[in-house]
Amino acid sequence: MLSTDLKQELAEIVGEAHLRDDPESRISHSYDATPMYQSLPDGIIYPGSTEEVQKILRIASRHRLPIVGRGAGSNLSADTVPVQGGLVMVMTRMNKILEIDQENLTATVQPGVLTKELHDAVESAGLFYPPDPSSMKVSTLGGNIAECSGGLRGLKYGTTKDYVLGLEAVLANGETIRTGGKLYKDVAGYDLTKLLVGSEGTLGIMTEAILKLIPLPEHRQAMVAHFTDLDTAAQTVSEIISARIIPCTLEFLDRKTIQVVEENARIGLPTDMEAILLVEQDGPRSTVNRDIERIRDICRKTGAAHVEVARTEEEGTRLMAARRNALSALARLRPTLILEDATVPRSRIAPMIREINRIAEKFRVTICTFGHAGDGNLHPTFLTDARNKEEIQRIEQAFDEIFEAAIRLGGTITGEHGVGMAKAPFLEWQVGKAGMEVLRGIKKAFDPQGLLNPGKIFTENPRKRAVDQT
Amino acid sequence: MLSTDLKQELAEIVGEAHLRDDPESRISHSYDATPMYQSLPDGIIYPGSTEEVQKILRIASRHRLPIVGRGAGSNLSADTVPVQGGLVMVMTRMNKILEIDQENLTATVQPGVLTKELHDAVESAGLFYPPDPSSMKVSTLGGNIAECSGGLRGLKYGTTKDYVLGLEAVLANGETIRTGGKLYKDVAGYDLTKLLVGSEGTLGIMTEAILKLIPLPEHRQAMVAHFTDLDTAAQTVSEIISARIIPCTLEFLDRKTIQVVEENARIGLPTDMEAILLVEQDGPRSTVNRDIERIRDICRKTGAAHVEVARTEEEGTRLMAARRNALSALARLRPTLILEDATVPRSRIAPMIREINRIAEKFRVTICTFGHAGDGNLHPTFLTDARNKEEIQRIEQAFDEIFEAAIRLGGTITGEHGVGMAKAPFLEWQVGKAGMEVLRGIKKAFDPQGLLNPGKIFTENPRKRAVDQT
Numbered sequence: 040m041l042s043t044d045l046k047q048e049l050a051e052i053v054g055e056a057h058l059r060d061d062p063e064s065r066i067s068h069s070y071d072a073t074p075m076y077q078s079l080p081d082g083i084i085y086p087g088s089t090e091e092v093q094k095i096l097r098i099a100s101r102h103r104l105p106i107v108g109r110g111a112g113s114n115l116s117a118d119t120v121p122v123q124g125g126l127v128m129v130m131t132r133m134n135k136i137l138e139i140d141q142e143n144l145t146a147t148v149q150p151g152v153l154t155k156e157l158h159d160a161v162e163s164a165g166l167f168y169p170p171d172p173s174s175m176k177v178s179t180l181g182g183n184i185a186e187c188s189g190g191l192r193g194l195k196y197g198t199t200k201d202y203v204l205g206l207e208a209v210l211a212n213g214e215t216i217r218t219g220g221k222l223y224k225d226v227a228g229y230d231l232t233k234l235l236v237g238s239e240g241t242l243g244i245m246t247e248a249i250l251k252l253i254p255l256p257e258h259r260q261a262m263v264a265h266f267t268d269l270d271t272a273a274q275t276v277s278e279i280i281s282a283r284i285i286p287c288t289l290e291f292l293d294r295k296t297i298q299v300v301e302e303n304a305r306i307g308l309p310t311d312m313e314a315i316l317l318v319e320q321d322g323p324r325s326t327v328n329r330d331i332e333r334i335r336d337i338c339r340k341t342g343a344a345h346v347e348v349a350r351t352e353e354e355g356t357r358l359m360a361a362r363r364n365a366l367s368a369l370a371r372l373r374p375t376l377i378l379e380d381a382t383v384p385r386s387r388i389a390p391m392i393r394e395i396n397r398i399a400e401k402f403r404v405t406i407c408t409f410g411h412a413g414d415g416n417l418h419p420t421f422l423t424d425a426r427n428k429e430e431i432q433r434i435e436q437a438f439d440e441i442f443e444a445a446i447r448l449g450g451t452i453t454g455e456h457g458v459g460m461a462k463a464p465f466l467e468w469q470v471g472k473a474g475m476e477v478l479r480g481i482k483k484a485f486d487p488q489g490l491l492n493p494g495k496i497f498t499e500n501p502r503k504r505a506v507d508q509t
Numbered sequence: 510m511l512s513t514d515l516k517q518e519l520a521e522i523v524g525e526a527h528l529r530d531d532p533e534s535r536i537s538h539s540y541d542a543t544p545m546y547q548s549l550p551d552g553i554i555y556p557g558s559t560e561e562v563q564k565i566l567r568i569a570s571r572h573r574l575p576i577v578g579r580g581a582g583s584n585l586s587a588d589t590v591p592v593q594g595g596l597v598m599v600m601t602r603m604n605k606i607l608e609i610d611q612e613n614l615t616a617t618v619q620p621g622v623l624t625k626e627l628h629d630a631v632e633s634a635g636l637f638y639p640p641d642p643s644s645m646k647v648s649t650l651g652g653n654i655a656e657c658s659g660g661l662r663g664l665k666y667g668t669t670k671d672y673v674l675g676l677e678a679v680l681a682n683g684e685t686i687r688t689g690g691k692l693y694k695d696v697a698g699y700d701l702t703k704l705l706v707g708s709e710g711t712l713g714i715m716t717e718a719i720l721k722l723i724p725l726p727e728h729r730q731a732m733v734a735h736f737t738d739l740d741t742a743a744q745t746v747s748e749i750i751s752a753r754i755i756p757c758t759l760e761f762l763d764r765k766t767i768q769v770v771e772e773n774a775r776i777g778l779p780t781d782m783e784a785i786l787l788v789e790q791d792g793p794r795s796t797v798n799r800d801i802e803r804i805r806d807i808c809r810k811t812g813a814a815h816v817e818v819a820r821t822e823e824e825g826t827r828l829m830a831a832r833r834n835a836l837s838a839l840a841r842l843r844p845t846l847i848l849e850d851a852t853v854p855r856s857r858i859a860p861m862i863r864e865i866n867r868i869a870e871k872f873r874v875t876i877c878t879f880g881h882a883g884d885g886n887l888h889p890t891f892l893t894d895a896r897n898k899e900e901i902q903r904i905e906q907a908f909d910e911i912f913e914a915a916i917r918l919g920g921t922i923t924g925e926h927g928v929g930m931a932k933a934p935f936l937e938w939q940v941g942k943a944g945m946e947v948l949r950g951i952k953k954a955f956d957p958q959g960l961l962n963p964g965k966i967f968t969e970n971p972r973k974r975a976v977d978q979t
Contacts, residue, residue: 142747142856165753187696198694200703201671214943221854223884224668224924226657226707227932227939228948228966233670233703237696254753277612283635283724326793384691386612414693454694462697469697473684478698480954484947496698 041082045102049084049126052094057085057132068109068127069120072174074375075425076117076460080107080127087132089207089215089246096244097213099126105493106211108240110150110179113172114186115378116459118239122494128244130181136160137247143221144252145204150181150245154188157250166252169196172455173366181245187237189455191288191362194413195321198455200236202251208235208243211486221249234481239457240492242485256321259287260331261355264343265312269293272314273389275341276412279318280385282337284330289413290317290362293392296369296407296420297361303368306360312344316412317362319355365409369420373405377421377434381445382454385415394444395419401440402433416454439502442468459495464502511552515572519554519596522564527555527602538579538597539590542644544845545895546587546930550577550597557602559677559685559716566714567683569596575963576681578710580620580649584656585848586929588709592964598714600651606630607717613691614722615674620651620715624658627720636722639666642925643836651715657707659925661758661832664883665791668925670706672721678705678713681956691719704951709927710962712955726791729757730801731825734813735782739763742784743859745811746882749788750855752807754800759883760787760832763862766839766877766890767831773838776830782814786882787832789825835879839890843875847891847904851915852924855885864914865889871910872903886924909972912938929965934972 041049041060050058059065060082070077081104086092099106105125112119121127134151139161146161146168154175161168171190172178178188184206189198205219218231235242266272276289292300292315301308308315316338320330331348338346349355370376383391392408395417399406410418419441421434442452442465452465467475479497482489511519511530520528529535530552540547551574556562569576575595582589591597604621609631616631616638624645631638641660642648648658654676659668675689688701705712736742746759762770762785771778778785786808790800801818808816819825840846853861862878865887869876880888889911891904912922912935922935937945949967952959 140856141751143854144750145854187700189694189696193694200700210943210947214946216941216944216947218940218944220919220921221856222852222919222921222924224659224663224852224881224886225921226659226925226927227921227923228928228936228944229712229951230657230670230703230707231940231944231947233700234951237700242699254755280614281611285724323793323796323799325795329793382692382694384613384615386610386691411694416694449690449692451690451692451695451697453697454692455696457696458698466698470688470701471686473680474686474688474698474701476684477680477686477701477954481699481704481951484950484954 048098049095052091053084053086057087059083071112071114071117071119073115073117073120073459073461074377076120078120078122079124080121081124083127083129085129085132089209092209092244092246093213093215095128096209096211099490100212100488103488103490105490106244107492108185108244110182111174111177113174113178114182114457114459116453116457116461118186118457118459118492118495120460122460130179133246139164140221145221146250146252148180148248148250150179150248152180154178154180154183161252162255165255167255168202168250168252170199170202180248184236184245184248185238185240186457189416191290191411193411193416194289195285195287200233203232203236203248204251205249206232206235206245207247208245210243211488211490219249237457239459239495241482241496242491258324258327259319259321259355260327260349261317261319261358262331262335262346262348263358264316264338265309265345266314266316267344268313269392270389271342272316275316275338275343276388277386278337278341279334282333284333286318286330286334286413287321288317288319289411291410291412292361292365293408296365296409299372299407300361300364300368303371304364306364308361309345315361317359319359362409369407369422373422373424375423375425377423379419379438379441380416380454380456381419381441381450381452382416383445383448383450385413387448387450388412388415388417391417391444391448391450395441398437398440402437404430404434404437415450443504463496463498464500466496467501468504518568519565522561523554523556527557529553541582541584541587541589543585543587543590543929543931544847546590548590548592549594550591551594553597553599555599555602559679562679562714562716563683563685565598566679566681569960570682570958573958573960575960576714577962578655578714580652581644581647583644583648584652584927584929586923586927586931588656588927588929588962588965590930592930600649603716609634609636610691615691616720616722618650618718618720620649620718622650624648624650624653631722632725635725637725638672638720638722640669640672650718654706654715654718655708655710656927659886661760661881663881663886664759665755665757670703673702673706673718674721675719676702676705676715677717678715680713681958681960689719707927709929709965711952711966712961728794728797729789729791729825730797730819731787731789731828732801732805732816732818733828734786734808735779735815736784736786737814738783739862740859741812742786745786745808745813746858747856748807748811749804752803754803756788756800756804756883757791758787758789759881761880761882762831762835763878766835766879769842769877770831770834770838773841774834776834778831779815785831787829789829832879839877839892843892843894845893845895847893849889849908849911850886850924850926851889851911851920851922852886853915853918853920855883857918857920858882858885858887861887861914861918861920865911868907868910872907874900874904874907885920913974933966933968934970936966937971938974
């Protein structure tokens with residue numbers, strides 16, 4: 040709860056309508072899209088401008104009040120759960136596309152713009168903003184930048200980081216910094232732009248961004264291939280890349296995911312298959328046609344049981360439905376769904392999936408795996424019930440082993456969801472003691488009082504490794 | 510000079526053959542490719558492994574000995590001038606391409622590998638490492654990473670930063686960190702990889718890098734267009750991009766550069782033209798042909814005086830010779846050549862060039878401007894004589910105004926050469942006081958004693974702005 044004095048101070052900045060501390064508002068901002076994390080904030084504030092953000096942060100700094108920046112709260116690492124109370128600062132009022140610059144191919148946006156809204160705006164101008172997190176209909180660009188969101192097109196087009204050219208951010212002390220610009224080349228000092236992308240609200244509050252746009256690909260085509268064994272599917276992924284073809288999406292569904300999607304959505308998926316690959320290519324029409332043809336040949340050569348190329352865009356949409364329906368189909372099966380994002384080098388997908396299956400069996404848990412095969416970014420998805428403490432405990436043990444496996448295979452504990460609270464206990468496994476020290480030093484350089492999204496990325500309770508790595 | 514004890518300690522690590530403090534060696538490592546900066550090191554050391562780098566840094570830390578990492582010394586910001594003495598650590602013994610991974614499309618390299626050597630190695634495997642700094646025949650990848658080198662292909666393919674997926678770096682205290690991996694997606698903590706790229710040897714010594722490769726474009730075609738006025742040339746650049754075409758190179762030469770190149774190289778350049786644009790496109794053959802045809806049409810429509818499309822690769826090489834000869838031709842004219850890299854948004858090229866010409870006239874200095882029009886990265890090049898103190902003073906005043914103009918036009922004081930000593934006095938103009946504070950905090954997190962490349966990026970003597978910006 041906020042004191043009366045503090046409330047008045049804050050209301051003077053944003054207006055009473057944009058400050059809340061009633062129980063309903065506090066409860067509805069105590070959690071985000073990540074299951075099993077919840078903590079009440081003292082209040083919620085909705086700034087309308089950079090100046091308001093500055094003033095709020097100066098007050099927060101004076102009162103040592105934690106500030107948790109938030110867009111749509113669609114992140115999957117508990118990054119917007121106000122674990123140490125304080126203010127949740129919701130950026131949705133700052134929701135304008137300030138400019139689409141057709142000469143410099145940039146968009147200048149406020150943090151509250153929805154990802155999909157930017158897609159629509161730039162595509163109608165023949166331009167393209169590739170990052171496409173699954174949450175893009177609800178997620179905000181500020182949230183995408185804070186999390187360095189990925190998506191299906193990462194293999195060919197990269198992630199959010201590759202499209203942020205410049206930022207305006209307010210630091211914990213209320214000072215504003217501006218980084219980068221409408222520039223592809225800028226080496227004036229350390230790259231604060233890329234450092235802020237993916238900083239999960241712990242280094243500053245992003246108030247404006249300059250995003251890079253590219254020409255909209257003129258054509259797009261989809262295809263699907265079914266496989267009776269996992270290794271053939273993984274081998275096919277490798278062969279496609281080895282043939283020097285980079286599809287815009289190259290998605291994977293494992294047997295359990297196929298079965299669950301089919302049981303729920305009845306879209307005609309082959310439930311006897313071990314794996315499905317969904318491929319899309321975009322670009323000039325002739326190149327797309329040639330690439331899809333070559334990929335079809337590769338699938339046949341490696342031994343796909345079935346290959347189907349979409350002849351129309353509607354057919355493509357139908358083929359991709361399996362992937363788009365996956366998450367909602369899985370969500371219907373059990374009350375709680377925990378979506379992980381361990382990522383390995385593309386060549387290690389098959390061993391990683393085998394590890395996941397072994398771990399699922401060992402701990403008697405249900406894991407459906409799908410994800411971005413092309414960039415090794417898998418989503419082992421746990422179907423469970425948060426109220427079943429005993430099962431949750433087994434799931435946590437399974438997490439440990441999955442993260443160990445990802446690291447052992449040259450991968451990472453998180454490919455696109457971020458560290459937040461969910462991965463904080465494991466971060467040292469990934470970056471080492473010396474790495475953690477550097478990360479803490481960077482945090483201190485931006486936010487010496489530790490007021491910006493405290494309890495995220497860093498934790499007092501790191502997880503011990505089951506297997507000693509020394 | 511190194512004390513006998515210290516010499517012995519260091520020689521035990523690398524062997525006597527790889528430690529030098531004779532006057533000739535010290536003099537030849539007292540400068541780099543940047544004119545007018547020189548300072549003697551105490552010694553030069555050539556480590557052969559990460560372990561040796563660690564041991565050297567531990568000793569340096571104990572003795573508070575500055576360490577200046579160096580590859581070929583081809584940088585243009587005086588970044589490898591040992592301005593506070595200490596050891597120049599030359600990385601050229603660590604010069605192996607450790608792996609070209611065709612499945613994950615990565616190259617793992619040591620810092621001493623020459624840029625061109627990697628180009629050749631990966632291109633013979635049908636792969637492509639796009640960053641192409643002009644110094645690529647002599648520059649090392651470690652140097653490219655430290656400087657975040659750009660090049661001609663930046664517009665379409667980005668710069669070094671876009672191709673570094675992972676790093677091994679030794680910190681000032683001798684600890685090693687490993688960042689990233691063979692992964693396109695990795696959000697485990699702040700992005701230390703991108704932070705180290707372009708850190709100019711001030712945060713750590715890079716000992717290994719994982720680089721991203723892409724498929725080698727199958728075809729490449731060049732063309733040239735001549736313009737009787739500057740605005741038409743700039744307008745043409747804008748029209749090409751507005752037509753949603755991103756050429757792989759889009760280079761510009763101004764009248765003075767054309768005249769000097771022609772006087773020296775006699776390759777048939779039109780000395781009566783205000784500007785030349787050199788364009789190259791790469792990709793699938795059909796796309797390249799179509800793009801080049803469309804660019805030719807655009808040039809004709811905007812009013813180019815002459816347009817020529819290369820019909821063969823040899824013709825392309827001949828057309829591009831003007832650009833490749835520019836620097837060496839200019840270098841023949843006067844004893845000292847100072848190459849700047851002020852960069853503006855692409856749409857502001859014409860105003861920036863006009864500003865440069867105005868400034869040249871005002872201070873009675875010769876500036877030839879050429880560079881990467883497509884990404885707004887210009888190289889205003891001063892022809893002078895370092896011994897002429899009075900002229901150098903006027904040139905320094907001209908710098909001030911050029912940097913002011915670049916910032917005013919939404920650009921940066923350095924697009925691809927880095928801050929080093931040359932731009933350190935101006936950095937605060939670019940990033941502001943709050944930005945400088947953050948940069949200093951980051952430096953401290955990595956190198957609290959300030960031993961890694963001291964005197965670079967940060968300076969005790971920032972330049973006052975002629976025009977007060979408040």
